[in-house]
Amino acid sequence: MIKLSRFLKPFQIPIYFVLGLVLLQSLAELYLPTLMADIVDKGVVTGDTAYIWKIGGFMLLVAAGGMICSLAASFYSAKAASGFGKLLRTKVFSHVGDFSLHEFDKLGTASLITRTTNDITQIQQVLVMMLRMMAMAPMMCIGGIIMAYSKDSKLTLVLAVALPILVLAIVIIAKKGIPLFKAMQVKLDNLNRVLRENLTGIRVIRSFNRVEHEKKRFDAANWDLTQTAIKVNKLMAAMMPIMMIVLNLSTVAIIWFGGIRISNGHMQVGDMMAFIQYAMQIMFSFIMLSMMFVMIPRASVSAVRINEVIDTVADIKNPANPVLGKGAKGQVEFRNVTFSYPGAEMPAISNISFSMNPGEVTAIIGGTGSGKSTLINLIPRFYDVDSGNVLVDGVDVREMTQEQLREKIGFVPQQAVLFTGTIAENIRYGKEDATEDEVRHAAEIAQANEFISDMPDGFDATIAQGGTNVSGGQKQRLSIARALVRKPEIYIFDDSFSALDFKTDAKLRGALKGETGDSTVLIVAQRVSTIIDADQILVLDNGEITGIGTHKELMESSAVYREIVMSQLSEEEIA
Structure with a gap:
């Protein structure tokens, strides 16, 4: 004391x-x-x-x-x-x-x-x-x-x-x-x-009839x-x-x-x-x-x-003498990057090298646990690499302040997170001083206008704690709108289209092309249809890049990618 x-x-x-x-x-x-x-x-x-x-x-x-x-x-x-x-x-x-x-x-x-x-x-x-x-x-x-x-x-x-x-x-x-x-x-x-755990996972608990089991867990801890x-x-x-x-x-x-x-x-x-x-x-x-x-x-x-x-001293600190970007705005490069979670026996990703440029769409695809989310968490510096370099605008992210780095990024996480408040306030979370027109435009691009207009209070409709009064797809669209209103140099979509139907997914990707044309776009996806038109696709397997190229190139050169495509698309769609 x-x-x-x-x-x-x-x-x-x-x-x-x-x-x-x-x-x-x-x-x-x-x-x-x-x-x-x-x-x-x-x-x-x-x-x-x-x-x-x-x-x-x-x-x-x-x-x-x-x-x-x-x-x-x-x-x-x-x-x-x-x-x-x-x-x-x-x-x-x-x-x-x-x-x-x-x-x-x-x-x-x-x-x-x-x-x-x-x-x-x-x-x-x-x-x-x-x-x-x-x-x-x-x-x-x-x-x-x-x-x-x-x-x-x-x-x-x-x-x-x-x-x-x-x-x-x-x-x-x-x-x-x-x-x-x-x-x-x-x-x-x-x-x-x-x-x-009981309160946040109540839907799963009830859907699997595990209420009594959770009561016993709580009673044991309480006793x-x-x-x-x-x-x-x-x-x-x-x-x-x-x-x-x-x-x-x-x-x-x-x-x-x-x-x-x-x-x-x-x-x-x-x-x-x-x-x-x-x-x-x-x-x-x-x-x-x-x-x-x-x-x-x-x-x-x-x-x-x-x-x-x-x-507790944070592993990630701002440098004493931060360096401003030297290269093209929005350019991202990985140079021989290896990263391991604390206590893990094997690296989550190993020897990753690739680059992304403004005006291009880069996609990452791979099986569960292949290291997709780990890789994108290194760009906004949520974790620091064990070895190698992650560069943004030609500068190692460790040589920039966290605020400078993250101002350049519009991040849409895998699990859409909304905060208590109105829809407009949630979208403005990406840009505090966004005008009403900017908020509406971002929602329109994210294909959220339709369900927002159906709400009695429109953009002033209240979002409940944890976004429980909107569906998974609506959450994702509001999260995308929050990133879009920021107008960043780099967009990161971590499996952000998984809760959308194919029609909404296609409309959203079409609208994004015009909105993000000058930015660097990185998409992590499970669905091949979401990334089929990307300028370059990275195929991850066990934390390593096993293929890189366009859809057509990978169909010829990557057995892993070809297996993923065959499992999702019919022969007519592949052709």
Whole structure:
């Protein structure tokens, strides 16, 4: 948690206010028993009613001052903790935004969500308690011991016996609790992952009648977390009875020995009453610390997990001295590129070399797992190559900033992703300042106008979370429109026509020719009919290029391509 304290710098003034107010509150609490002792010894014993009213009124003022300080401290501690939580969430979110896909694969999406929400909330809650209790407990403890000693030094021997027992109990319970808190956060990640998979895959789950299976998976993860939580709470529940036993026994001992000292004339009744209150304040300061020890282990685990995210260095960084393009705008070249996923035994693609030029359509085709999507993910630098070079405009993509590179690209992913908002807002995601005419034109080229016009609100129609209120083909067309409105130098279509019928596919490809004529176009497709007219076709097999050329050339030279064509087209269509 110490490493995260740097995020508290903007909130130094509220924190100082809290510490000052807590000090004043503690002084008020410590002064009240002395005033009460004076009332008993000088007012009640002597029958001085005027003195009782005078000191009693002063006690009310001190108590009111302490209450005001307490309320103000609560306000400023909540303000500082909330601001800290907001700043930390922003930092984690922006840092995660710079991660490559490798970091996402490593940490896991479910875990990142838990860390950004639950873990930061844990720390925020503990911070509020720390600013109040952690600051107040030492003041009350030290001040209480000093005041108790001033009332009767010999009676403080009771505290000398009681306090080590409390400290020992806190240390033992905290030592056993920390590993359980660590396990709880891991199990919470697992529960979050199961729940996320269940919610996002609900259609598949229902279509295969696996609802009961998923319930069992969720119940298992939930029960695992519950069992650990019960163990933690049982352990922590033992702390309070121990505290109360020590507190009550200490009170009995103080009354016992204090009564003896009063009868011997070494102590007054008011002082003994004050001593009991100081003893309770000291004990309760330890109870406050014990409550902190309940929260701090869990918060420390959360802090470690957040620091793990913040300390994770993205594999992909912007160069110190970025280089601008040297070649033709939109030109892409692969030179002996090899790439492996972390932990993989074999490279996903090996020794890939080819080039794409503006005004040309390049297509990639191959079997499942041949490396098609891997190859195109290297162009926008979602991953970095193991060896070789990927060049855009004659410059290695590693020598350009990620923003410069991606401004040149209109990317349509294999899984169409839409965001909550209107249709127009989703299309403008590709170009924030796109005019209404540009949005409509992009939708028209993408063959989306027809279904948009059928919606009651047209371009202002709302897209539900995840695009669940539109079909797969409509999602793809809106994703294509989003890329088109950008008017990039390079278009990348990752199997973006698979959900379209043949008629819409043909119309879309015809419209794209006029729109993307000056750009470099790369199409990954499973259907031969989609890429048959491409200027060059790359045939991938097991991560290697086994053929490159036009459809006609590949029919003669590539057995793999010929096999794919024969499996999809009739002899008449091939002819």
